[in-house]
């Protein structure tokens with residue numbers, strides 16, 4: 001059994017909408033009460049409260065706060081789990097100390113099992129039935145449908161969503177799998193979004209500039225907002241009604257951009273997957289690349305780069321590719337960038353030479369090969385992948401693990417690109433200031 005997630009937009013009636021908001025508020029208050037309980041008991045008695053203590057206290061809590069009796073108790077438990085999760089993350093040093101949440105920053109609640117709700121759907125629109133709340137019209141289409149196991153109710157940008165976890169039959173999954181065997185290498189660039197090659201054909205998928213298009217509108221809205229009275233919590237100034245109105249327009253715009261981007265990512269990754277079951281791409285540290293450059297000439301150039309990286313959402317593209325490949329039983333391979341240096345290597349003769357960021361064409365001084373820069377990088381990646389396959393002579397599955405281990409001492413195949421780059425590694429490590437090579441101290445595992 002495999003688990004899949006499908007998200008539907010909800011269209012509640014006015015009455016149900018009010019109830020949904022009421023429930024969201026109850027969950028938010030429980031969340032804050034649980035945070036307060038933990039903080040207080042530690043401050044006053046030096047005793048830390050566990051999740052189970054809070055869970056066992058829920059029935060008594062409901063005796064006092066009787067409005068919680070109409071809320072699904074497993075949903076209440078999952079809200080307590082969210083608090084527990086927030087503290088766990090703090091103890092692990094992954095997040096800040098949990099704070100009280102305002103209703104604006106409280107997204108919704110979860111049903112951790114199949115009780116308290118029911119779907120009347122086969123994956124294509126339908127109805128959602130929530131106990132004590134009512135029937136809600138649901139719109140959307142799941143790629144695969146199965147047994148609903150759990151659900152999150154999410155309120156975002158003024159809209160309600162149901163994100164349903166489904167248990168999908170393996171047989172159904174297999175029948176949806178394609179039998180394609182193609183291999184494609186892609187380079188997630190900035191100027192042209194995605195450069196791809198399968199060895200015979202290549203091409204560029206242009207990056208949409210949603211942010212830039214929306215940017216002008218955002219500028220205008222921002223200006224209008226600045227002229228209005230903004231809230232100041234410390235000075236106890238409330239936002240004016242006009243400011244709130246302007247703010248609403250801004251968040252509406254961003255919501256739209258987010259949707260457009262997601263749409264684009266899904267459509268284009270589907271296009272990449274069709275006909276191919278293996279996707280080879282570069283290991284990228286998006287975070288590192290979009291970190292602000294503080295000083296120097298590169299500042300402006302880099303901030304433009306940052307904008308387009310964020311614009312396209314490389315992380316989103318990769319995640320979508322991974323998810324789709326796992327559905328079709330395909331393989332997602334990440335090339336170790338610092339060993340292979342796709343953007344600096346000639347795919348024909350493997351001659352290595354650094355390019356500056358504005359050099360959009362690969363022109364090899366050694367063999368005269370001429371190609372668009374990102375396509376050339378993709379070609380190097382494809383070459384690396386097929387060389388490794390020959391070297392290993394093994395099944396597909398080993399390759400993914402192979403790319404993250406560096407146990408290469410036994411192999412003596414001098415022709416491989418990998419060995420070439422190994423010989424050059426010392427040299428390249430000395431000159432790692434380039435933007436395109438993410439930092440060495442960041443260890444990431446695919």
Ligand SMILES: [Zn+2]
Nearest residue numbers: 346349364367
């Ligand atoms: Zn060359």
